[in-house]
Ligand SMILES: Nc1ncnc2c1ncn2[C@@H]1O[C@H](COP(=O)(O)OP(=O)(O)O)[C@@H](O)[C@H]1O
């Protein structure tokens with residue numbers, strides 16, 4: 001079939017703004033399909049943390065790209081622990097502050113290029129579910145199924161506050177909403193790989209859907225494309 005990557009493992013991409021449920025749904029879909037999972041945002045977060053730990057100004061594109069190209073990461077799938085250059089960054093990786101730093105380094109073309117092949121290397125049999133901002137537009141433009149997962153900014157901020165509180169942190173709704181909106185704005189307006197649905201993406205608005213309902217909506221699309 002024209003445009004079908006027959007020689008490559010199939011890919012399901014889930015892109016969208018912060019707190020839309022991409023990570024949750026990508027992991028659920030990966031386990032339903034028995035496929036691998038790529039959390040591309042974690043790579044941008046790790047690149048930002050690595051730059052900060054080396055005292056590199058996040059605005060210096062080429063310097064950040066250099067650390068991004070040489071990330072020394074260990075991920076323990078059983079415990080979920082993440083080590084960066086031997087340091088345990090599991091908790092700091094998920095903070096809103098790190099998300100903001102990730103979005104700053106993600107605006108640099110040099111950094112995006114440095115991470116491109118590393119992301120594509122996750123595409124191995126039997127398949128890949130990839131979560132991010134540009135999975136369907138830039139990294140895997142020939143993906144078999146592309147989902148653009150959205151929700152209102154208020155709902156996404158509510159989810160993030162609940163998530164931060166559950167993990168023992170403190171979170172103020174107005175502050176989180178402002179952070180989420182600032183990050184969306186930067187991600188949508190950057191020149192390279194902005195947050196935008198691929199022309200062939202299916203948009204799923206999760207504002208009024210629980211996780212089960214979103215999973216069912218994505219499963220239906222996956223079934224329709226013969227991914228099961
Ligand atoms: N449809 C949904 N309804 C309610 N809560 C959700 C839904 N989808 C995800 N969540 C919760 O919202 C939080 C953020 O989800 P996450 O998957 O981390 O989003 P993203 O990866 O898009 O930033 C998590 O605590 C998750 O359990």
Ligand SMILES: Nc1ccn([C@@H]2O[C@H](COP(=O)(O)OP(=O)(O)O)[C@@H](O)[C@H]2O)c(=O)n1
Pocket residue numbers: 017018019020022023040041042044045099102103104106107131132133134135183187
């Ligand atoms: N494919 C990707 C994934 C993340 N990112 C950047 O990395 C930041 C953190 O991504 P994330 O997916 O971990 O963030 P959340 O959606 O989990 O809040 C985003 O705000 C983007 O700026 C990107 O530019 N491209």
